[in-house]
Amino acid sequence: MKIIKVCLFNDKNEIRVIDFKTSGLNIITGASKRGKSSILDIVEYCLGSNHCNIPYGHIRNYVSWFAILLKNNDQEIFIARKKPEARSNVSNEFYLSHGKKIDIDNILYLEENSNQHDILSFLSQEVGMYPHITEVPQHQTRPKIDINFKHSLYLYFQNQDELASKKLIFHRQSEQHMPQVIIDTIPYFIGAIENGRLSELEKLRQLKRELATKKNKHYEINSLIGDGLAKGNSLLNQAKALRLYKGDGYIKNISVILENLKKIEEWTPSPLKSDDNIDQTENLDKLQKSYEKLSLEKRILNSKVVELRSYALAVDEYSTSKNEQLIRLKSIEIYKKTLENTDNEYIDLIRRNLLKLEQELEDSSTKQPRISDSLNELEKKQKEIALDLKSMREQINLIRSINFSSNVKKEFNNDIESAKIVGKASLYLESLESVNSNSYLRNDIERLENLISSLEQHLNPTNIQELLESQINFISEDITKWSRELQLEHSEYPIKLDIKKLTISADTPKGRIPLYQMGSGENWVGYHLVTHVALAKWFAEQKRPVANFLFFDQPSQVYFPSDKSTKGNLNEIEKDEDRVSARRMFKWLYDVCKYELKDKVQIIVTDHAHIHEDWFEECIRDVEWRGFNALIPLEWYQS
Known part of the structure; x- marks a missing residue:
């Protein structure tokens, strides 16, 4: 996987495109403050980074979407990521398109169709990552890592500060927890952890x-x-x-x-043979049956009592009502009046009703004593049954409480x-x-x-470490060879990449000398270059699941302070030996790309230097960024 283009889209959907070749050395050269270093940040951001290090200013003010066009085998992949909103570090809005050929000019409108998780999953699949979760030794509490494409980003980039550091070798190594992430994941990328180990x-x-x-x-x-x-x-x-x-x-x-x-x-078990026990059991059965029968009789009797009480209450209410009517009619004393010569039909009706009410009251008064007698009889029987039931319960409980005979119990x-x-x-x-x-x-x-024994032996972490050391030795051979070509200090001795300590060291007769104990910025930059080129070569030759590009920002900084230079010419470097070293460094990058890496690895360099020789000129991409030429076109912010 390599970079074909870096693209910027503004709010008017205008596009700024920087083209690259997918093989050999690519150089973006120009003056300071033109946005050269930001290309590295843009590429990393578009590849799904958790951070956006693109600087504020013209770039964030006038760009709405950042994008890259990648080539992977015979397929092109276009990934655009929206710039972060105000007060936000990143955006989760992505646009993804892929196919045999992607025409940037036909992309008229960018709209979110993907997110960071899906982009990383897609890229992981594209580079051929196989599933793996890092193993954490017992008694250590750091989290396991489910490796995806995001964890390979530290292999591709070297910004200006990292490239000239004597204490750091890898991108973002200075961040909290990142050194352990690199130590845990780099064996996977190098190939010490085989496909299928997770299963x-x-x-x-x-x-x-x-x-x-x-x-x-x-x-x-x-x-x-x-x-x-x-x-x-x-x-x-x-x-x-x-x-x-x-x-x-x-x-x-x-x-x-x-x-x-x-x-x-x-x-x-033999059945119990006690005659006493048998008799007691029979008595208990009889009593229980009698108790159940009497209980049923009690329930029936209770129902009768309830019904009779309801009837008595109804008769009483009826008598009361009729008596009240009789009192009202008598109060007018119509029946005492003698109206011999008056014929009044209403008076006759009232008299007839009075006689009827008196008869009904007499009937109800004769019924009430009979109802009362019947109710008393039923309630008396209720009490008798309750006493009988109580007696039976006591007998049943007594039989149940009687202990077995000693022989039966034994x-x-x-x-x-x-x-x-x-x-x-x-x-x-x-x-x-x-x-x-x-x-x-x-x-x-x-x-x-x-x-289990056989599988444990096969999966023993010691085997990974032994294989990793062997692979590191191969990589270190290239580091040693190329450090000698660059004439770096201590390169007469074997130079070794130390994964555990994340540094480079020289194995001398007097002991190991780590990078941070070596002097000179030239050595620090040089060892960074040869180390990452050696790793990239290994990844490509071993077909490891990573992208095949490297990004170096300002490697000439130790020779070529930009504040004293106007055009980046080598003759602006004060010391003759520094001019020679600067040219040697760029020529080495050119030669190693052309003769050793060939089309396997793409190297992109953003730098202030401009060497006026044919081999350097053929590597320059876009125009030289000086004057009004820069990453952001002048018309974007002057219109």
């Missing part, structure tokens, strides 16, 4: 779970059986004490023990103990039969232990 680790966990289950089963069976002869004889002795077994002495033959225990297993307890022994014998027999019929369990345990 093999899961297989190992499954085998261990299966082994634990079978061992627990085996332990349970053995603990139940114990020592076969001792356990069997102990059970027979317990059975003998309860008259379930009549043998004597210690039996040394397991078959005889099993035969006797099987007979004991057939034991059944016989009952003996049966309980016998049942316990029979249960133990059955469990013992089942366990012994289980071991005999499942002897394959021990074979399974042995088979699983062998598989």
